[in-house]
Amino acid sequence: MRQGIASGDRTVMYPMMHWVLFRFPQLQKRAYLARFLMNLDIPQEYMQDDTMQHTYSHYKEIQMQFKETHKKCDSLRSNQLAPTELKKEITQLEEERAQLVEKISTLKRRTNSADGFDELLEVTSALRKAQEDESKLVEREREQGAQLQHAERMYSEQKKRLDEVKSSQEADVTAEELLAKLKEEVQHHVHLVERKLPFDIQQKKEKLKQLQAQCTETPRTEAEVVEAEQQSKQMQQQIHEMQQEIEEAQRNGGDDKLAIYRTHAQGVAKKLAAKEEEIEAAQEQREKVLREVHEKEELVAQLSGPKYMKKEEFKKYAVQLREKTNAYKRMRAELAELRTETVVLNRTETILRSRDANLQDFIQKQEQKAGVEGFTETVKQLEQVSEQTATLNETKGKTLEEISKIVTDINQALKERKNKLAPQIKELRAVRQRYQELEQEYLEKKAVYENTAVGLETERIKLEQECSAHQEDCLREESRYHYLHCLLGIADAHYERVQQEMKFEKNEGRLLRDFRCYKDLYQEKLERQERLSKELRKQKKAITENEGGNLEQRQMFTDLRKLLNCKLQCLNTASLNASGNNNGMGSTKTFESVDFGGANVMTLDN
Secondary structure (H helix, E strand, O other): OHHHHHHOOHHHHHHHHHHHHHOHHHHHHHHHHHHHHOOOOOOOOHHHOHHHHHHHHHHHHHHHHHHHHHHHHHHHHHHOOOHHHHHHHHHHHHHHHHHHHHHHHHHHHHHOOOOOHHHHHHHHHHHHHHHHHHHHHHHHHHHHHHHHHHHHHHHHHHHHHHHHHHHHHHOOOOHHHHHHHHHHHHHHHHHHHHHHHHHHHHHHHHHHHHHHHHHHOOOOOHHHHHHHHHHHHHHHHHHHHHHHHHHHHHHHHOOOOOHHHHHHHHHHHHHHHHHHHHHHHHHHHHHHHHHHHHHHHHHHHHHHOOOOOOHHHHHHHHHHHHHHHHHHHHHHHHHHHHHHHHHHHHHHHHHHHHHOOOHHHHHHHHHHHHOOOOHHHHHHHHHHHHHHHHHHHHHHHHHHHHHHHHHHHHHHHHHHHHHHHHHHHHHHHHHHHHHHHHHHHHHHHHHHHHHHHHHHHHHHHHHHHHHHHHHHHHHHHHHHHHHHHHHHHHHHHHHHHHHHHHHHHOOOOOOOOOOOOHHHHHHHHHHHHHHHHHHHHHHHHHHHHOHHHHHHHHHHHHHHHHHHHHHHHHHHHHHHHHHHHOOOOOOOOEEEEEEEOOEEEEEEEO
């Protein structure tokens, strides 16, 4: 690849340029981010330094901040509106604000004189909050139900695939059955890619366009919505009436313009039925061929045993058999040459024996001279061994010829099978190529869909945040409204009291039987409090003046009580000692203090 880039090879440069230019915005973004998000590979021994570790952690924190800032910037760029649209939205919001302020003031004027309005407002606010919570719960239940259905569908698909894998592992699946399963999967994927996924993507695009249009449009009022619904109902009624009139006119005049389309639809339906019949016939033919292949395989299994060779094992066996056949032919040619040479040597030996009667003695002498005594006998033994080897080779040759004949027949059968399966394999390759293309297109569209979904999700979250903020503002304004309404009620009460006081001053009424107005009532209360405070001051003065004598008297009384208690203990002790001498007979005296009319009086009890 480097050489192709250096030399400017078209087969290398053109695909690379196509890939780069097709993804130019993404690659430009990645190149921009790579300068700031590149990970520094620092050796571990340098990370032991505290300064280095702190700097590296600070570097990572800055990278994370850059990521968050870049994401926000992208979202703002993608969601940015035009200035004209912003101006229109601002003016519309201002108009709505003015309408709301006017409406609130009108409602305040209406409800000021209404009795029990605060309780009714609290009840309606609680009802509205409960309805909002209920709608949120219903929406959450619907989303969780959709997620549950999706999870169950994914679980059933994965379980079905697991069962198929287990069944294929348990049973010996042939190549044709595996090919049939692959064809079914390819057809299923083709159906998904060509029909279902484009339809779903188109629906998502249309929904996205509708949402974008609704986001850009100005919100409609309730009156406009009601008017639009009425117009829609009127238009639908008119369309229904016009359709009935057209049908009546066609029936009366005998002019049916849809006859051409009906005949065309019937022709298309007939062609579709014919194609379906052809497909069924092809499937039946394929099943028939699969049954024949299965029968042949069973026959081969019966001939070769239960564990017959598979395709790859048979290929290896054919290669080994071919190598052995070539070696056999080569060795047979060498054997023929050796036999020819043996015949010549036997003839030479016969001629020499006829010339010399004592040839054996002569050979022995020559062998002794040469130091190879017993060579002739060894040669004879080798000849015998060679004859036995030749016999064995002939037997092997016959066996190899039979095996080669069987192999030839099997190769011929395999060629016929291959010729039969060649169109299907070719079709399978084309389908696989088409599947790869569709899969690539599907992945690209899936990536676009996921990006769009992420953008919509981000926009939804943003709208939810805005709605939450507006709801909080509304609740805050509602709380402020109640607070101001309470202050207004208090001010009205004060104002009403002032009006009553003015009437009482003018002798137009009386507050109470003993008091003419609030002024007299409050004056009486002030005088009473002043008298009470004077009495309390006098009591305080008396307590302060008598405090020393009272404390001295209390201390003397406490000391007297202690002295009497000591005398009492001594008396009790003496009486206990005397009771021991008088058989336990005696008396006990106790002091008790009793409260008589607020005075603490001490008494002595026997």
